[in-house]
Amino acid sequence: xxxxxxxxxxxxxxxxxxxxxxxxxxxxxxxxxxxxxxxxxxxxxxxxxxxxxxxxxxxxxxxxxxxxxxxxxxxxxxxxxxxxxxxxxxxxxxxxxxxxxxxxxxxxxxxxxx
Amino acid sequence: xxxxxxxxxxxxxxxxxxxxxxxxxxxxxxxxxxxxxxxxxxxxxxxxxxxxxxxxxxxxxxxxxxxxxxxxxxxxxxxxxxxxxxxxxxxxxxxxxxxxxxxxxxxxxxxxxxxxxx
Numbered sequence: 001x002x003x004x005x006x007x008x009x010x011x012x013x014x015x016x017x018x019x020x021x022x023x024x025x026x027x028x029x030x031x032x033x034x035x036x037x038x039x040x041x042x043x044x045x046x047x048x049x050x051x052x053x054x055x056x057x058x059x060x061x062x063x064x065x066x067x068x069x070x071x072x073x074x075x076x077x078x079x080x081x082x083x084x085x086x087x088x089x090x091x092x093x094x095x096x097x098x099x100x101x102x103x104x105x106x107x108x109x110x111x112x113x114x
Numbered sequence: 115x116x117x118x119x120x121x122x123x124x125x126x127x128x129x130x131x132x133x134x135x136x137x138x139x140x141x142x143x144x145x146x147x148x149x150x151x152x153x154x155x156x157x158x159x160x161x162x163x164x165x166x167x168x169x170x171x172x173x174x175x176x177x178x179x180x181x182x183x184x185x186x187x188x189x190x191x192x193x194x195x196x197x198x199x200x201x202x203x204x205x206x207x208x209x210x211x212x213x214x215x216x217x218x219x220x221x222x223x224x225x226x227x228x229x230x231x232x
Contacts, residue, residue: 099162
């Protein structure tokens, strides 16, 4: 079982619609979760981080976390063509020595069409 | 401006050749990481370093080597032992330390190096 799983897509939504991206993780003790957006050939950029069960909103983005179900999601409201990218889910995992690493899912490709 | 600089942007390797990817940061971060990304796959950790003169293998270290002689620099060498080196390589750094959750957690990425085999 992969540690972080995402549907690879592509997820195609019309402009103005809500895009829903899902992610499941295997380590029950994980506490920190992140959503990154990555355009083709570019490095990932952090969109949202979430640590507590429930919803966290930032502009058009809402992250949802359910630790009991080991599930985290990202909602994008009023989707725009510029939102077309690959969205990576990441989970923090501790390293010996005090720092942490991020374990990434394979990403979901989102296509927003006019 | 503070950030992470990776070079070159594109790199070509001949069979049997070692190549080195550069990563420099001026963020004063202790922890630095190298990730590899293949098409349709997530980022996989190659090596990481939490302090100068110390580094540890990640999940896919075979065929790679690193050094950390200065806090600012964490170069990655792709050796001839790496039989499938074609990938997008990302360097990252962070100042966030410890197991406690902190709202300041962020992994800073460089712009990446696309490595291809000739």
